[in-house]
Amino acid sequence: MSTGVSTFVIRWINFLTMFVAVGVIGFGVWISAHHDGCRKSLTLPILGLGALIFLISVIGFFGALKNNSILLWMYLIMLCLILLGIILFTVLAFIITNNGTGHNVVGLRFKEYRLQDYNTWFLKELNNTHNWKHLQTCLVKADDCSNLSKRFKTLKQYELAKLTPIEAGCCRPPSVCGYPVVNASYYDLTFHPISSNKDCKLYKNRKPIKCYNCDSCKAGVAEYMKKEWRVVAIFNVVLFVVLTMIYFVGCCARRNAASSHDKS
Numbered sequence: 001m002s003t004g005v006s007t008f009v010i011r012w013i014n015f016l017t018m019f020v021a022v023g024v025i026g027f028g029v030w031i032s033a034h035h036d037g038c039r040k041s042l043t044l045p046i047l048g049l050g051a052l053i054f055l056i057s058v059i060g061f062f063g064a065l066k067n068n069s070i071l072l073w074m075y076l077i078m079l080c081l082i083l084l085g086i087i088l089f090t091v092l093a094f095i096i097t098n099n100g101t102g103h104n105v106v107g108l109r110f111k112e113y114r115l116q117d118y119n120t121w122f123l124k125e126l127n128n129t130h131n132w133k134h135l136q137t138c139l140v141k142a143d144d145c146s147n148l149s150k151r152f153k154t155l156k157q158y159e160l161a162k163l164t165p166i167e168a169g170c171c172r173p174p175s176v177c178g179y180p181v182v183n184a185s186y187y188d189l190t191f192h193p194i195s196s197n198k199d200c201k202l203y204k205n206r207k208p209i210k211c212y213n214c215d216s217c218k219a220g221v222a223e224y225m226k227k228e229w230r231v232v233a234i235f236n237v238v239l240f241v242v243l244t245m246i247y248f249v250g251c252c253a254r255r256n257a258a259s260s261h262d263k264s
Helices: 003-034 043-065 069-096 120-126 129-139 142-146 155-159 165-170 215-263
Strands: 181-183
Touching (some): 120 215, 142 165
């Protein structure tokens, strides 16, 4: 790739990336002001990512603009570190989300989830009392469980419903308990459970309790987190490919800048 083409491409890519970085920083500020505790915890990482992207873009832009091999070296080193970080995070994400799946229940359209099916990392995080209370606060909404009986007027509608993993695990007792269903938000707990599963005794019809401390609820959250991580991991694969192409163009720009400097 010629000197003019490579430096032109790097210059304009990084010029546009500066605006992307500003958008990322703005998104971080917006999250801090408009979202719940779980998403607010992402504020600092997002702001840090935006600042890092902006810094790298400025170095790359001026390196290409001035045809400065030192700035382009700095740009490539920082970009290489980001690529390595993306690889490590993506591999870790796929390993952690490799286990766990829903189990079909006869007569129900939605699936149930079991905590022991998931990766040990999930087990450790979800069985930590502090972590679980935090996740309960922002992911498990009591109103979602209470509204099930309003959304599904009949038992037939409830059985054919597509409940989310969190609704299936946190709003109702596991099917193995055998409790008769009165409506989508109420079970007959006078019935003696047919299973020794501890969730059967933890479940209560009361709105503040439901099955929020059940392993089935933690499994529902694990399934939700697994899907979120998978989306991020797939996005990272795409980002890695794009950044790799930019990296190679940057290598051409740096090599051409060094050659121009030697000739002068």
